[in-house]
Amino acid sequence: MSDIVFPGKFIESISNAPGFDAQNFVETHQNLPAPTSIRINPSKYSGQQPGVEVPWCPEGFYLESRPSFTFDPLFHAGCYYVQEASSMFITHIYNSIRGEMDEPIRALDLCAAPGGKSTLLSSALNQDDLLVANEIIKTRVPILTDNLTRWGRSNTIVTNNDPRDYGRVKGFFDLILVDAPCSGSGMFRKEPEAMQEWSVDNVNLCQQRQERILADVYPALREDGYLIYSTCSYSEQENEQVLDWLCTEFGMESVRIPVEQDWGVVESQSTEHKAWGYRFYPGKVQGEGLFAACLRKTESSGETKAFKKKDQGKPDYKSIDLLKPYIKEPANYYFFKLNDDWLAIDKIHREDLETLQQYLYIKKSGVRLGSLAGKDLVPDHELAMSLMLDRDQIQQTELSREQAISYLRRDEIKDLDLSQKGWNLMCFEGHPLGWAKLLPNRVNNYYPKEMRILSTGS
Known part of the structure; x- marks a missing residue:
């Protein structure tokens, strides 16, 4: 590989970061290509183990070489997602804290596109749990929706909102993941063009934006709920200093996550509150740069009352009966109409959906089944990809x-x-x-x- 010229002041700016080894870091970027990894969809993939398992994620695998995923029908079928291995550490964090949360769980992925961490959470959650995947930028919502459609779960809602909008649903979520926009230094090896965007000023701006996003969404987390915070930056300003800010500003409590020594993950602590963080450096782990941490909320921001729609008359049972043959265990689902299309979501999530509809701009809810033409269903693509489809009838x-x-x-x-x-x-x-x-x-x-x-x- 050719020599990599890092941005001016970059190495100097992270020279004192926990676990940073400048020589190893530079040599790795110059001499070792980024590994290729995928994460299988356990609800769909049933083939042989595709490669070497990612240590912190049982569904993650390293591939020997990078195939053309575009021309693999299994990718389009939602059997796997192409994801950088370090990012899969979110699975390990979630599995470490899930026993501390009451079920069912309401989870929010706040900055979700293109959908890697949303599909990861989707696989980890149970069917009675709810996943809300939000994307702030409107043009990025379609790719998020497409990837979650491929994944096939019905317990999913996609929204297109600014984080401050989530301040209206106080205490609604048990878990919030904020994979925050950052200066991107963790992607330098995989995406060298990201170096052109890096500067000390940009790091400062990113820290300010990260704190605004966290402050805006904070009220939506319930008391004793968990916040998973991650970036693809090595900067202490965007990582440990943000943890200290969360602990100072909101009294959040750091949660230590167990890691195996042979994983190569660097465990760090913030300067002021000694909050635990987990750093991934290429050369120490088989993956790209990542910072991740978990904190628990210790106070209440209030609670949004559940919204129930006023009686709108009897459901259209005749139409619903025409839909039921296409669905496994149709008694478990709430069927509703949006314009000409019929949709379905798990009955347990009906009240949550109707509550969120009052505050948020919803782009996808459950599974779009299709439209009825007389007694015949014109099926939607979402139904084809959904795990709720009763294929014995098709x-x-x-x-x-x-x-x-x-x-x-x-x-x-x-x-x-x-x-x-x-x-x-x-x-x-x-x-x-x-x-x-x-x-x-x-x-x-x-x-x-x-x-x-x-x-x-x-």
Whole structure:
């Protein structure tokens, strides 16, 4: 690899950071490529172990080489997510504290796009738990929604709100993850272009923005709830100093997370309050730069009362009965209509959904089933990807890899068996990719245009 020229004052600025070894750091960036890692979806993936397990995440694996994920139908089926290994440490934090939280759990991923940590939490949560994934930037919401759709869980809500909007739902969440916008130094090896954005002034601005985000969302965390804070920065200003600020400003209590010595994770403590943090340095861990910490809230910010919609008349049982055959255990779900589409979410989350609707801009709630045309369902892509779909009631067409790529491109699918007329779930190795309608002389491809493969490779 060619020599890397770090931004001026960068090495000097982190020279006193806990566990920092300048020589090892520089040599690693110059000589060792970033590893490739994926995290499987335990609700979908059933194949062989794809590589060497990431030590702090049982669902994470290092791959020997980087394949073309764009042309792997299993990726589009939601069988795995391509994620940097250090980021998977959030799983370990969650598993370390989950026994301390009453169930069911309401969890918020505040800065969620593109969805790596949201899908991670989704796998860790139980079906009775609720995940709310929020993205502040409107243009980044579609990729977050698409990735959570692929993951297939129904206990998920996606919102597009500023953190201050969450101050209205006081004491609502048991767990809040803030993977804060930062100066990005932890990504220098993987994304060298990030070096152009780094400066001492930018670090200062990021710290101020991180504190504003945390202050805005703080009221939404219930008393005794947990905050997981993370960045991809090595700067103490964005990490340990933010922990001290949280402890001083809000009286938060640091939570120590157990780590194995052979993982190579550096355990640090903040200067003032001795709050525990966990640092990942390339060369010490097989992964990129990360800082993560966990704190517990020790005071109450009040509690938002549950909202119940006024009686709007009897549900449309006739339409709902037409939907039920498509759903596993339909008695467990609340069916509701949005414009022409029918949606479903776990009944246990109905009240939470109706409460959040009063305060937040919701982009996705549960699973969009589709629209009814007479007695027939025009199924939505979300239903195809959902774990709630009762596939025993659905016609399915198995595709070869070449056919699957053509389907995902919305190209003509060659040599396709057209004997099963009507709606078909198009599958690869048994995993759903989406819908198509088979007609006597053609195929109507219903794979979403905005999700199709645009690359001309193979």
